[in-house]
Amino acid sequence: MSENANIILRTDSLCKYYGAGDNLVKAVDCIDLTIKQGEFVSIVGKSGSGKSTLLHMLGALDNPTSGTVWLDGENISSFKENRLSQIRRRKIGFIFQSYNLIPSLNVWENIVLPLGLDNKELDEPFIRDIVRTLGLENKVKNLPNTLSGGQQQRCAIARAIAAKPSIILADEPTGNLDTKTGDEVMALLKTSAKKYGQTLVVITHNEEIAQMADRTVMIADGKVVG
Amino acid sequence: MRPLRNQTHFYKNIYFPLLVIYLLFTVSLGFIGFEFLNEQYMQKLKLLSNITGAVLSENPSMEDTLIDAIQDTEWHYLTDGFATLSQYGYRESLSMYEDALYRDSLKSFLFLVLLFFILSFLIITICFILFDKKRKWQEQKLLTLLDHCLSDDYSFLEQRKNIDIIFNEAFTDTLLKLGNKLMLKSQLLAEERDNTKSLVTDISHQLKTPVSALKNCLSLSMEADSPQERDALLERCALQLTKLESLLEALINISRLETSMITLHQEKTALADILLDAVNTVYVKALQKNISVEVLTDSEDQDESSADSLTLSLDRKWTVEALANILDNAIKYSPSGSTITVRLSKLFSYVRIEIEDAGIGIPKNEYNKVFQRFYRGQHPTVQQSEGSGVGLYLSRKIIEEEGGSITVKPAVKQGSIFVVQFPLPYVN
Numbered sequence: 001m002s003e004n005a006n007i008i009l010r011t012d013s014l015c016k017y018y019g020a021g022d023n024l025v026k027a028v029d030c031i032d033l034t035i036k037q038g039e040f041v042s043i044v045g046k047s048g049s050g051k052s053t054l055l056h057m058l059g060a061l062d063n064p065t066s067g068t069v070w071l072d073g074e075n076i077s078s079f080k081e082n083r084l085s086q087i088r089r090r091k092i093g094f095i096f097q098s099y100n101l102i103p104s105l106n107v108w109e110n111i112v113l114p115l116g117l118d119n120k121e122l123d124e125p126f127i128r129d130i131v132r133t134l135g136l137e138n139k140v141k142n143l144p145n146t147l148s149g150g151q152q153q154r155c156a157i158a159r160a161i162a163a164k165p166s167i168i169l170a171d172e173p174t175g176n177l178d179t180k181t182g183d184e185v186m187a188l189l190k191t192s193a194k195k196y197g198q199t200l201v202v203i204t205h206n207e208e209i210a211q212m213a214d215r216t217v218m219i220a221d222g223k224v225v226g
Numbered sequence: 227m228r229p230l231r232n233q234t235h236f237y238k239n240i241y242f243p244l245l246v247i248y249l250l251f252t253v254s255l256g257f258i259g260f261e262f263l264n265e266q267y268m269q270k271l272k273l274l275s276n277i278t279g280a281v282l283s284e285n286p287s288m289e290d291t292l293i294d295a296i297q298d299t300e301w302h303y304l305t306d307g308f309a310t311l312s313q314y315g316y317r318e319s320l321s322m323y324e325d326a327l328y329r330d331s332l333k334s335f336l337f338l339v340l341l342f343f344i345l346s347f348l349i350i351t352i353c354f355i356l357f358d359k360k361r362k363w364q365e366q367k368l369l370t371l372l373d374h375c376l377s378d379d380y381s382f383l384e385q386r387k388n389i390d391i392i393f394n395e396a397f398t399d400t401l402l403k404l405g406n407k408l409m410l411k412s413q414l415l416a417e418e419r420d421n422t423k424s425l426v427t428d429i430s431h432q433l434k435t436p437v438s439a440l441k442n443c444l445s446l447s448m449e450a451d452s453p454q455e456r457d458a459l460l461e462r463c464a465l466q467l468t469k470l471e472s473l474l475e476a477l478i479n480i481s482r483l484e485t486s487m488i489t490l491h492q493e494k495t496a497l498a499d500i501l502l503d504a505v506n507t508v509y510v511k512a513l514q515k516n517i518s519v520e521v522l523t524d525s526e527d528q529d530e531s532s533a534d535s536l537t538l539s540l541d542r543k544w545t546v547e548a549l550a551n552i553l554d555n556a557i558k559y560s561p562s563g564s565t566i567t568v569r570l571s572k573l574f575s576y577v578r579i580e581i582e583d584a585g586i587g588i589p590k591n592e593y594n595k596v597f598q599r600f601y602r603g604q605h606p607t608v609q610q611s612e613g614s615g616v617g618l619y620l621s622r623k624i625i626e627e628e629g630g631s632i633t634v635k636p637a638v639k640q641g642s643i644f645v646v647q648f649p650l651p652y653v654n
Contacts, residue, residue: 006380006406006409006410006413008406037406037409037410038410072386072402073383073384073385073386074386090399134575135574135575150574151574164403180571180573180578181573181574183576183578183631183633183645183647184573184574184575184576184578184647186631187576187630187631187647188575188576190631191629191631191649197407197410207590207593208593208633208634208635209633211593211594211633211634212631212633216594
């Protein structure tokens with residue numbers, strides 16, 4: 001069996017620089033990262049350490065200055081924009097601090113929206129199961145602004161899992177939530193990622209949240225420090 | 227066999243050119259057919275004009291009869307005409323082929339039909355062969371791929387490009403997902419095997435020290451000079467044995483959980499009962515150190531479904547064990563006379579149990595490690611106290627198996643807070 005076969009995401013000396021000369025900021029500086037299929041990895045760093053920039057590049061939301069990102073064996077840093085949006089839709093599930101739900105659509109519509117964009121047939125039992133797992137069963141008809149922060153984040157988690165992506169990227173998923181709700185959302189995220197065999201990368205500055213992960217990557221000044 | 231590249235390639239390089247050739251051929255055939263018919267029509271016109279000219283130059287009064295015959299659709303003069311013409315070799319049964327006038331046209335027409343047939347046949351055959359080749363090629367590749375899967379070789383997963391040219395995108399995606407899933411499964415199996423191996427190594431290692439201590443104690447006691455010394459040594463032996471016994475018990479628990487020899491029997495159990503049992507387990511130890519255990523329920527939630535009257539789907543025996551381990555640690559590392567607080571709160575989909583002690587606390591970089599098998603903290607107090615590094619590991623194992631989670635965070639003043647979350651019934 002090939003040793004690298006189960007690697008879902010890999011970066012090769014990934015760099016992102018802003019500015020030039022004296023103003024050069026190395027947001028991400030030569031990061032080599034490997035994430036295995038089914039793993040739950042937390043990326044921990046203080047604000048400004050470059051962790052969000054890293055996540056944006058992992059999720060094909062931003063282009064690296066140099067270096068490559070391999071997702072599912074494909075070099076996504078070489079893709080054109082329309083192929084990238086396809087990759088983002090099919091292979092990556094995003095969860096953001098600010099939920100990013102569409103306010104005019106109800107919970108169910110928000111969850112199935114990315115699938116509709118891809119003309120995929122709706123695996124309704126699967127989505128119902130996710131909704132049940134996340135405790136949103138009674139809220140599917142609700143609009144996002146009638147839900148609490150925790151519930152909105154659950155909805156975002158359901159949306160991320162529904163498309164059966166190769167990897168779920170979460171950027172400070174509990175950043176807007178109080179500690180208890182945050183812990184709860186993290187436990188749900190972990191449980192559902194495990195249940196549906198998802199690879200999970202969570203970015204956080206909170207080391208208490210990071211300990212739920214199988215592995216923690218510490219980032220400081222754009223570099224991996226442990 | 228040459229690969230046909232992918233679908234678009236196939237259409238671009240084979241299907242469209244063939245279609246164009248076929249269309250051009252059909253159109254030109256149409257033109258030729260039209261020309262052919264037109265020639266026959268001109269031929270007939272010429273013949274009529276010739277006859278009309280000949281007859282009218284001899285007998286102009288015949289004009290009416292002649293025009294009548296030309297426009298006659300009921301063939302009144304047909305029999306008479308044939309009778310006369312037959313004398314010159316024009317029989318009714320005369321085939322077109324025998325007429326020199328038509329022979330060439332007929333030949334070229336038949337030739338065209340033949341050509342059309344051959345070309346259609348060729349194009350259809352070529353298409354069929356190409357499709358068949360492609361199908362066979364795909365089948366062959368698919369079989370090779372499946373063979374790789376069967377022999378646990380998943381290197382093909384890395385070469386998406388090689389698979390992309392064989393099948394269309396959706397097929398490739400599904401195929402790769404299937405491969406990934408299989409690979410993950412076989413890896414899990416291998417991991418489990420390794421896990422069992424390391425468990426055996428770890429356990430034997432853990433047992434080695436107390437057993438050799440016991441052995442030394444015993445051999446010393448046998449060589450003891452006085453009965454008092456022997457008694458003292460034997461007492462130490464007994465102590466070692468007790469330690470060994472408790473270690474063994476913990477190890478048996480782990481190995482059972484690890485190798486899935488016991489499955490948790492999750493039944494509806496009152497959380498209050500479990501907590502009570504867990505506190506009772508450590509009660510004596512707490513009493514010895516004069517530590518009080520306080521259980522608080524979230525004050526804002528005092529209705530009938532408040533946290534302590536909840537019924538959860540848990541394995542009573544093992545969950546008690548898991549919570550008792552945490553409480554046991556809390557007591558072990560807390561100063562005498564302090565208080566351990568257990569706070570319950572019911573959240574949206576979990577019930578949250580916070581166990582706060584006033585102990586030595588856990589440094590940030592050990593948060594993850596304290597839940598690892600046989601890990602013991604670096605703090606001198608931890609190093610000096612008894613323990614095998616099994617308790618919290620077992621707790622985490624049990625709690626996660628039940629769909630819950632356990633984390634640790636620092637208490638506000640001093641000590642640690644262990645946060646345990648159990649799923650509320652409707653989550654599972």
